[in-house]
Structure formats: C-alpha cells, structure tokens
Amino acid sequence: MLDIKLLVDVKNGTQAKKIFYDDELYQLELERIFGRCWLFLTHDSLIPKLGDFVTGYMGEDEVLIVRQPDGSVKAFLNHCMHRGARLCNAEAGNARGFTCSYHGWAYGMDGALKAVPFEQELYKGCLEKHKLGLREIRVESYHGFIYGCFDASAPSLYDYLGDMRWYMDIWMEATGGAELIGPPARSLLNCNWKTPSENFVGDAYHVGWTHAASLAALGGELSVLAGNKVLPPEGAGLQITTRHGHGLGILFNAGPGIIGEEAGAACRAWYAENRPKVAEKLGALRAKYYGSHFNSTIFPNNSYLWGTNTFKVWAPRGPHQIEVFTWGIVEKNMPEDLKRLVTSGMIRSFGTAGMFEADDSDNMESMTHLNRGTQIRKGTLNSQMGMGTEIEDPDHPGIISHSAVGETSYRGFYRAYQEFLSANNWDELRANDETWKDEILGAKAGGQK
Ligand code: FES
C-alpha cells in the first residue's frame, strides 16, 4: 500500500528508495504529475510554417503538435477517434491534414474530423462527425518554447514557470531569443525518469568524479575538476529552487567549458561582445551570469544545460525506462558557423553517444535497477548536503544557496514531487503558494533514517 507521506522527508532531506522503482507509484505520477504539469513539446523554430507538425509525448500520452493557418499552435492526442489507432506515425513533417492508416478517417490540421470513407453508404447519416474531432490539449509558449498541459485548472505557463523565468531569460531573452536545433536525437535509457531530472536540477557534486575521464580528456578550464582534485570555491556559483520544483545550479565563468576548445573560445568572444547589451536589457547581475554554465530542470522532466547547449526531455516509458529527446540550444542571433560549432560540441558531450551522457547513464541505470533487490529497495536516499544554507535573497528569486555544490534544488524538486502526488487538484496546490518556502528554509538535517 502506497503511503505518499513516507516518500519524501523534506525536514530531513531524504526520499524513499521506492520512488525509482514502484509500479503503483509510477501510475500515480502519470496522473498527478504528468497529468497536471506543463510539459515541453517543441519550439517555434522547429514548426515555423503552416501545416508543420511534430509528434511527441506528454507522460506516456502520444501527442501531435501542428502549426495552424492563423500562426497559432494546436496540440492533440495522437489517437484516432474511431478505433484508437495512432493517427500520425511520422516524427515531423508538413501536412494539410492527417488520415488514419487503419480505416482512413481523415482529420484537418485543426483536429476536426473531415471525412470518413463511405460515410453515407455505411453510417446512413448518423455519424456525428462534429463530436469526433481529436482531443485538443492546452498549449502555451514562453519565448517560443511550446509546452502543453492536460489540466484546464493549472496556472498559465507563465505563472507555472514563475521565478524560474528570471533565470531562464538570461539565455532565452538575452540577445533576442534562443532556438532549438532539431530534430531531436532519441535514445532509450533503462532508468527511472527522476534519476536524470534530479541530476540536472542540481548535481554539481558528481561532475569532477563521474566525469573525471571525460574532463581530463577534453582539457580546457573545467579539466581542473577531474578526479575531485579541487572543489569549486565558496562563491563560485549558486543553487536555486523555485515554486513547483524547478531548479538550477550556476557555475560562474564556466559557460562553454566542455564543448571543445574552438567552440569554447568562439562562445567566450560572443558572450564578451554581447554582455554590455545584456546588461542594458536585463541588468548588471544577470549580465554577470550570462555566459556561465547552467544546469537545470523545469519540473518534472525537461532539463537543459546552458553553456553545454543541450536541451532534454526525459520521457517516461514505465517506471524503469525513459526515452531521451535531445536538442541543441543556441542564441538565434549567433552566426551560423558558431551555431554549428556549438551544436557539434554539444553532440560530443551530451548527445546520444556523448562522453558525458555515457558517464551519467551508468549511474542512472544502476540507481534504478538495483532496487530489484528486496533489501536494497528498503530505506532512504540522502540529499542533505548544504541543508540550512538556504536563504531568501532580495536579488535572486526563489530560494538560493550561495554555494556551487549542494543539494538545495534536489530538496525543492522532491518537496514539489510529494506535493503534486498528495494534492487532489490545482486548488490544493495553490493553497501552498505562500508557505512552500518555509518547509525548505525550516529544514535541518536530523540524520538519515
Ligand atoms: S482506427 Fe482510425 S480510421 Fe479506424
């Protein structure tokens, strides 16, 4: 029997090991997290023209996203209303409509059911086509990044991102916008979806150790971290957690540290050239952060590394597997040759066969599958590092810790995780808007149970 209260101990900074393994819990996550949160779909730059479409996932639900004649974007369940076959089998393309491969029902790009083979002869006029359009999904975008949400009572995407926008704007908005380089690479990993989400939300601790060989092989300024020979000093970065479990870590002046020397040098020149304009637009503090390395997760499963220019969705495929979608992210106004350099550096580091991606994957898979053991799956996981260092800071939205390495955003992520699983609806979640910070600020490690 699942007791949600026992999954996360916010006060103590621990989580039950079953969060990476339990089937019943996974079904609840699909309903209460993936059924309620804003989930990343695609970017404007990947469906620019009328009829452009991509297919993707929201939780395990397959969806179809289409650019409409009026320039807006609509998303639908990718599921025929006749007998339930997949409607669109392509990953991307351009179409005036979609015809099901099973019996040929045809839908317009607006999702309306337009034509049914032998409709008059076989249905004798009784088929209510106007009631059989595709199920439409709520869609909103932020700086061209398009997200979908199944829950009509969820806040707007703008409010859902909330304080995270202040940090995202440092790269989404700094020099006239960002864009994704696609189509996304797709790969399967045998791990629970939360293992990469938590890693990207706030794990600077593993970098020098898990990635020791890759850092040493690459050279460059971050190679000093290889093998944990040095710790980023106090004041070298920040950790941040915000409402709804989003979070990030910033490592100052380390932006393009692992995308190769040529790309790194070109990026640093680009950042230096643009920093004064960013200061004018976003202020001196954010101009200072522009060009730093960011690791981040937008709750629940959309992660990015700014500086390593990778943008990910960890799409769940059951409790023990994910499909990884990987795009490149670049500033729109970068010269084309710089975009190419940056993207190839990203592919070498965090692409499907990237050195750093491979380093991480092994840990994520073992964290999941060791729980096959009945003894291993008992007990808790520890995220107590830096407890008590979190503060509210008038210059930085959310809750922050002035330390480059710690687990502040882990604790924020799992506080929200438990909150989503416990709440019956968005009204209950809204009731915590004023008090969520107290739980994290008031937490002090009391020893792992
Ligand atoms: S299932 Fe699509 S037309 Fe029959």
Ligand SMILES: [Fe+2]
């Ligand atoms: Fe990593």
